Amino acid sequence: MIFASPLITGTLVQRYKRFLADVILDDGNAITSSVPNTGSMLGLTDPGIKVWLSYSNDLKRKYPHTLQLVEVGGHIVGINTGLPNRIAEEAILAGLIPPLAGYTTLKREQRYGANSRIDILLSDEGRPSAFVEVKNVHFSRKPGLAEFPDSPTARGAKHLDELGNMVEIGHRGVMLYVIQRGDCDNLKICGDLDPVYAAAFQRAMRRGVEAYAVKCHITPSGIAAVRTMPIID
DNA sequence: TTGGTCGCGATATGCAGATT
DNA sequence: AATCTGCATATCGCGACCAA
Numbered sequence: 284m285i286f287a288s289p290l291i292t293g294t295l296v297q298r299y300k301r302f303l304a305d306v307i308l309d310d311g312n313a314i315t316s317s318v319p320n321t322g323s324m325l326g327l328t329d330p331g332i333k334v335w336l337s338y339s340n341d342l343k344r345k346y347p348h349t350l351q352l353v354e355v356g357g358h359i360v361g362i363n364t365g366l367p368n369r370i371a372e373e374a375i376l377a378g379l380i381p382p383l384a385g386y387t388t389l390k391r392e393q394r395y396g397a398n399s400r401i402d403i404l405l406s407d408e409g410r411p412s413a414f415v416e417v418k419n420v421h422f423s424r425k426p427g428l429a430e431f432p433d434s435p436t437a438r439g440a441k442h443l444d445e446l447g448n449m450v451e452i453g454h455r456g457v458m459l460y461v462i463q464r465g466d467c468d469n470l471k472i473c474g475d476l477d478p479v480y481a482a483a484f485q486r487a488m489r490r491g492v493e494a495y496a497v498k499c500h501i502t503p504s505g506i507a508a509v510r511t512m513p514i515i516d
Numbered sequence: 517t518t519g520g521t522c523g524c525g526a527t528a529t530g531c532a533g534a535t536t
Numbered sequence: 537a538a539t540c541t542g543c544a545t546a547t548c549g550c551g552a553c554c555a556a
Contacts, residue, residue, distance in 0.1 A: 346546075
């Protein structure tokens with residue numbers, strides 16, 4: 284995934300109202316940027332950190348800048364929650380995730396279950412379809428270890444249950460965690476910030492849901508999936 | 517059939533207003 | 537006074553719809 288145009292650098296002043304951030308660009312201009320991430324972004328919104336923004340020429344937009352990357356502890360972290368689906372799609376098509384390789388058809392945003400949508404549906408003649416739910420990970424408290432979730436996510440737990448339902452009727456249910464930072468080599472499902480999710484994860488594993496984590500290489504010019512990484516307890 | 521436009525849903529959480 | 541409900545907020549992408 285290559286950014287359409289070179290990103291602009293600046294310094295974060297504050298993030299507020301979920302969708303907005305005030306940034307002082309390196310050229311001195313103070314602007315308001317949209318933030319394509321409604322999560323808590325724990326540890327990624329400290330005032331004064333370096334940030335990268337994209338710029339859109341779309342006249343319908345209220346704020347043409349979009350926050351894409353932040354620098355934390357000397358490492359670049361991607362915060363755009365719209366990108367992991369694209370990254371995951373690229374990774375699957377490139378065969379970087381062996382258990383998901385070789386399907387002839389890949390569709391995004393397919394309806395299924397109780398009024399839910401699956402991020403990616405892989406199908407093929409002669410073998411079960413794979414329902415792939417993509418999750419964005421950008422939280423890390425320990426060097427080398429990414430963690431999910433960074434705040435309670437009821438929706439995430441619901442997705443795990445529905446993937447379990449898909450397994451029961453003969454499909455594959457897959458959780459795919461896209462780690463949008465290059466400094467991690469393991470993923471941990473952490474129970475302290477959302478015990479409900481951790482329990483749902485264990486329950487889903489027992490029901491046969493698969494889980495994979497994808498390591499990414501992040502630079503100001505783009506984000507690329509590299510390989511899978513272990514999910515540890 | 518294709519291309520463009522419109523509107524809805526998803527997204528998370530603080531806050532204001534309403535209800536008990 | 538405490539609790540609950542629903543709006544605010546910006547963008548994206550898809551489905552539905554209309555027009556050529």
